[in-house]
Amino acid sequence: VQQILLNERPEGMPSSNTFKTVNVELPAPAEGEVLLQPLYYSVDPYMRGRMSDARSYIPPFKVQEPIESGGVATVVESKDARFSPGDLVMPSGGKNFLPWATGMLFSGDHLRKIDSSIPPTYYLGVLGMPGLTAYFGLMDIGKPKPGETVVISGAAGAVGLVAGQIAKLQGCRVVGIAGGEEKVKLLTSDFNFDAAINYKGNTQMSAAVAAACPNGVDIYFDNVGGEISDAVMEHLNFFARIPVCGQIALYNTTEVPMGPRVQPALIKFSVLMQGFTIGNYANRYMEGVQQLGEWIRAGKIKYTETVVEGFDQLPAALLGLFSGQNSGKMIVKV
Numbered sequence: 001v002q003q004i005l006l007n008e009r010p011e012g013m014p015s016s017n018t019f020k021t022v023n024v025e026l027p028a029p030a031e032g033e034v035l036l037q038p039l040y041y042s043v044d045p046y047m048r049g050r051m052s053d054a055r056s057y058i059p060p061f062k063v064q065e066p067i068e069s070g071g072v073a074t075v076v077e078s079k080d081a082r083f084s085p086g087d088l089v090m091p092s093g094g095k096n097f098l099p100w101a102t103g104m105l106f107s108g109d110h111l112r113k114i115d116s117s118i119p120p121t122y123y124l125g126v127l128g129m130p131g132l133t134a135y136f137g138l139m140d141i142g143k144p145k146p147g148e149t150v151v152i153s154g155a156a157g158a159v160g161l162v163a164g165q166i167a168k169l170q171g172c173r174v175v176g177i178a179g180g181e182e183k184v185k186l187l188t189s190d191f192n193f194d195a196a197i198n199y200k201g202n203t204q205m206s207a208a209v210a211a212a213c214p215n216g217v218d219i220y221f222d223n224v225g226g227e228i229s230d231a232v233m234e235h236l237n238f239f240a241r242i243p244v245c246g247q248i249a250l251y252n253t254t255e256v257p258m259g260p261r262v263q264p265a266l267i268k269f270s271v272l273m274q275g276f277t278i279g280n281y282a283n284r285y286m287e288g289v290q291q292l293g294e295w296i297r298a299g300k301i302k303y304t305e306t307v308v309e310g311f312d313q314l315p316a317a318l319l320g321l322f323s324g325q326n327s328g329k330m331i332v333k334v
């Protein structure tokens with residue numbers, strides 16, 4: 001089988017040197033093991049963090065070992081009575097990731113079957129980690145109330161699209177920030193956002209936020225950080241909440257960034273700013289999955305994804321997140 005390894009830890013933006021493809025022989029599955037073929041991989045911004053060995057909530061990838069990410073696989077051969085060829089499975093039982101490999105052996109204890117009546121990529125997106133992140137970050141930290149104004153950065157991505165639609169369902173005015181005219185149009189025409197701002201080449205971001213938020217900003221769901229956050233945070237209302245979900249604008253920087261550069265606003269307006277990772281909500285996942293599932297079935301949450309084809313495209317798809325090549329969830333179909 002082919003594997004894609006972390007060849008070396010990147011400085012700044014990863015390059016082709018960051019990855020290495022190798023061929024390895026897999027032994028036949030032992031008793032209790034299952035041979036898997038991956039169908040879909042999720043590529044996610046947090047994976048950039050795992051390429052570095054800085055202290056984090058999740059261990060770093062190991063150099064010269066396969067990179068790993070969320071994924072859905074098919075059972076090819078099984079020495080575990082619970083699984084049969086053709087079953088669709090995901091890692092479970094303490095495992096969250098599939099290695100980047102065209103085939104792999106897994107202990108049956110670390111797999112669960114998934115319901116094939118739901119599109120398998122939903123488990124990687126709207127009903128998986130990104131959807132749950134949007135749900136818990138917005139509901140638990142943002143605590144939206146009807147009539148409030150919610151601004152979402154990274155709005156056209158996997159988390160942002162779901163967060164925006166949930167905020168609408170809570171009766172809020174929702175403003176999205178995304179890169180490019182097409183994405184901005186998508187937010188207002190297909191995803192029910194009240195207004196959207198294109199940050200690319202925009203030197204008047206603060207004025208754009210003011211115009212889109214005539215009553216100020218009550219919740220800023222931040223996926224991005226950097227200058228976009230500076231602009232939004234100039235318009236925070238008293239007792240605003242900021243779920244700090246991601247800071248993708250900073251993930252490839254080599255210098256320690258300055259900021260948030262409007263911190264006095266946090267004091268002046270009694271703002272709550274709280275970072276979180278989705279793992280904090282592990283004991284409430286079912287609540288999130290049920291609620292999101294209900295909204296999807298009722299047509300209240302719509303969903304889109306960008307599917308890149310080919311195992312060898314995994315690195316490019318991952319890097320594509322940092323140049324905004326996706327609308328909705330970025331998926332690689334093997």
Ligand code: NDP
Binds near residue numbers: 179223247322
């Ligand atoms: P997305 O689907 O949103 O993909 C990333 C998007 O980020 C791109 O499409 C691009 O959109 C935007 N982007 C990339 N670089 C920049 C930049 N320099 N400045 C501004 N925008 C940029 O990814 P996810 O929805 O999976 O993740 C969104 C954020 O949420 C990330 O920061 C991620 O780390 C975080 N996250 C946090 C979790 C948690 O538990 N706290 C869990 C999951 C995600 P555009 O074209 O608009 O620039």
